[in-house]
Amino acid sequence: MIPSTFDYVAPTTVEEAVAALAEAGDDAKILAGGQSLLPVLRLRLSSPSTLVDLGRIGELRGVREDGDSIVIGAMTTYYDMIRDPLVQEHALLLVEATRTVADPQIRHRGTLGGALAHADPAGDLCAPALALDATLTAVGTAGRRSIPVADFFEGYYTTALHPDEILADVRIPKHTGWEARYEKFNTVAEAWSIVAVAATIQVDGGTIRQARVALTNMGAVPVRARGVEDALVGKAADPELIRAAAEHAAEGTDPVTDGNADADYRSHLARVLTRRAVATAVGV
Missing domain, CATH: 3.30.390.50 (CO dehydrogenase flavoprotein, C-terminal domain)
Incomplete structure (x- = not known):
């Protein structure tokens, strides 16, 4: 099937993305990796007025060290997480789980933030984030806020994110040497x-x-x-x-x-x- 008509926005900064969401209202959808959203659009199970594509926002990608934690950008792909030495050393569980996700094509496109924000109870990255005591950073029109992972998932496909917020990064305490x-x-x-x-x-x-x-x-x-x-x-x-x-x-x-x-x-x-x-x- 063919998706219903929608406006398409591809911001290059977090600020532009938040502004686009605020302008579109509750009827907007965010495109992160797209492996879950695109089939839903094609089946017309969702018909958003606006699609906000985060793929051009470079600041949402990558892994960095920050004291006793590592910080993973929400648009970091599964493939890049598996290969990243910081994730391998300090959050091995995330590597173990990500290796089981779908196939190589999906792992090159799917993103950590997309998986967590989608909140599918059968998704493979939500439980590892919970086990690793992650903290998620949301950015919206009211600014930035930190959400403990235990408070992030609220129900089937439902999270604590507000309609005008995007998931910016995931902070994971170092589990160095943990099996x-x-x-x-x-x-x-x-x-x-x-x-x-x-x-x-x-x-x-x-x-x-x-x-x-x-x-x-x-x-x-x-x-x-x-x-x-x-x-x-x-x-x-x-x-x-x-x-x-x-x-x-x-x-x-x-x-x-x-x-x-x-x-x-x-x-x-x-x-x-x-x-x-x-x-x-x-x-x-």
Whole structure:
């Protein structure tokens, strides 16, 4: 199908983008990578009056170090994140998850900011951002504000961004030396996750000092598996500990029943994938 008619704006600065959104009102859409938006436009599931393309704003790309954090521009592509040495060193979980997204063509076009702002519960980068305690910077007509990732996702395809705001960057505390693994289950290669688990673990002398585990597609928003984390921290990393801890994975979740899987099966997958992710991360 052919999208409905819309105005197209391609600003070259963040300020121009914010002004374009404010002028267009609530009916505007932002084009970041486009792999999720363009099919929706073609099917006319969305008919915006204005499309604001962020592709020409160079300041929204790249990775930099800032004290105890790294800062990733919202328009940084999946491909560039995977290859970036700062991300590899300080946010390995993000690399692990991004490698599983779609195919090489999509990874060359899709962007971190686009994925997070789209807020698809089956998307593969929201749970890693949650596990890494990211902070997201929004820019709008009222200025800049920081949003903790735990407050960013509000529901299915819904975020804390205001209609006149764009996502400018993502700040991630350095997880230097942490091991990481993203375990994903899907029935078709390169498809969305039915369930996935993002785990990043700090191990010292065989003991798990810190653990962050987050779940993909186990509810309307990504969720932390707090019961798993509490069961792991402070204990020696061994298979029996991990097996017992993984049994807590589905606690506090709200998985749906749909054409891909029912809720009970998703809960089962969460436990199995958590065990695999943690065991692989710590090497046992």
